[in-house]
Every structure is written in structure tokens, then in C-alpha cells.
Amino acid sequence: MKTLLKIIGIIIVLILIYAVIAVLAFSKDYHYEKSVVINAPQEKVWTYTGNLKGYNQWDPFSKADKNIVITYSGEGDKLGDSYHWKGDKNVGEGEQSITELIPNQKMATKLHFIEPFEGDAKANIVLTREGNGTRVTWMIDNELNSMMKIMKPMMDNNMDKMFGQGLDNLKKLAEK
Template sequence: MKKFFKILLFFFIVIFLVIVIAMIAVGKKYHFEKSIVINAPVEKVWQNVNSMKAVNSWSPFMDYDKNMKQTYSGVSGQIGDTYHWSGNEQAGEGEEKITALEPNKKSSINIRFIKPFEANADADVLLEPQGNATKVTWTFDTEMNYPMNLMKLTMDSQMDKDFGKGLQKLKEISEK
């Protein structure tokens, strides 16, 4: 019986070490980005990314809870334009604030997640004219503490799905 417990203890130590090594190897920083080409001039696309209300017209995260409570503050389309949401378990609670605007080029947003866990992230929507079309790149950057950083191993597929859905909706709205 002692031998069994020694083997079991050894097994748990090995698992623990593998998890610790994985956390260190994965690192804390996470970056994701996705792009789409929209058949509309940059000025038209800009109208759909330069305020929190405009962003929420195509944001895939609005679909997480159709009954989500939403409040806006600050001046729409200006630095400080803020959106607060509170929803179901999938939507959680948080706040997004515009931190930088470069007309027809870039909109930067700071995201503060409150529930189900506290975290901060930054997102940019970058516009690049391509003739009569516009290349839109949506980025997301955050730093995740240990052991939450292990979530990075599965985040890309969900982010790809959500960002793809949002960019497709932005394309549809901008090409009208």
C-alpha cells in the first residue's frame, strides 16, 4: 500500500510540474488579430468604428445576451466615449472606453472586464485604404496572470469565430 501512495504522489508531482512549466512556457501576454477587406471607402467604414454606439452595431459580443443592460457616457465619437454592460453569465459585466482616435485610421479602446473575472485588455480597429476598399484589422491585447494564462491555449479559436462574425457584420453595414 505504501508503494501505491508513493507512485500516486510521484504522479501528482509530475502533473504539477507539467502545469507549472506550461504556465511559464505559455507566458502572460496574449495578442490576437483578424482582418477583412471591405468594399467601401475608408471614410464610410470610419463612421462604423469611431464611437462606442457605432462599434456595438456590429460587435459580436452584443449577441451574448439580448437583454443585456447597457449605458453610455461621455461624448459619442470622442476620447472618453464609454460603454458599460451587464448581462448573463456569457456576457458578464464590464466597460469599454475609447482611448485614442485617429480619423479614418485607428480607434483604440480599453476594455475592463468586471465579471465573471476582473481583467483589462486593449483593442484597436485599424483602417487601411486599398483603392476604393478598406482593409480593417481588429486587434486584442491583454496580459493574463498565472494560472489563467493557460486559457490562451484555447482562446484563438473562439476569438477567430467572434472577430470573424463581427468583421463580417461590419462589412455588411459598411457596404450598404
């Protein structure tokens, strides 16, 4: 019994040490990006990446809840156009609006998360020619609070999974 209590005590101390190190050492600035090369011209890929309605055809975050409600403001393809989503506890609630458009090259958006936590982020989808195809780079930037710094390794793992899934979905759509 004493051995078990010592092991539990050591685990708790290690978790606390990790938490303190994470809060002090990890930057509050968070950047994640992932790329894929799609065997299609930029103009075709742009139909899915240069507007919010096209984006929601391959975005894995909105696919996590079959009953998600998405409401668009505007057509989704002009500066200032946005959409609001409300889903289950896995998807939460928030808004995404277009802040920059460079046709066939870049769509930048601002994300405002309402639930399960309040926060803001910036996202970019950048297209560049690569051989006969198109390289798509999907990026997100935000600030981490102390709790999010502690969870950063899990966030990186989740972002890798979700961005990978989304870019795979996009590749399948654009290569049809």
C-alpha cells in the same frame, strides 16, 4: 478495471504536465488580431468603427445576450467617451472607453472587465486603404494570469470565432 485506471491516471498526468508547461512557457502578454477587406471607402467604414455606438452594431460580444444593458457616457465618438455593459453569464459586466481617435484611421479603447473575472485589456481598430476598399484590423492586448495561460489555446479559438463573426457583421453593414 486496472487498464481503465491506468488510462485515467495517464490522462491526469498529461493534463498536469500541459498545465505546468503552459504556465512556465506561455508569455503573459497576449495579442490577438484579425483583418478583413471591406468593399467600401474608409469614411463609410469609419461610421461603424470610429465610435462606440457604431461598434456595438456589429460587435459579436454584445450580441451574445439579447437582454444586455448598455449605458453610454457621452455620445461615444470622443476621447474619454465610454459605455458600461451588464449581461448574462456569457457576457458578464464591464466598461470600454475611447483612449485614442484618429479620424478614418484608428480607434483605441481600454476595456475593464468586472464579471465574470476582473481584468483590463486594450483594443484597437485600424483602417487602411486597400485598392478601392478598406482593410480593417481589429486587435486586443492583455496580460494572462496563470489560469488564462493554461486556457490560451481555447482563448485563441474563441477569439478567432468572435472576431471573425464581428468582422463579417461589419462587412455586411458597411457594404450596404
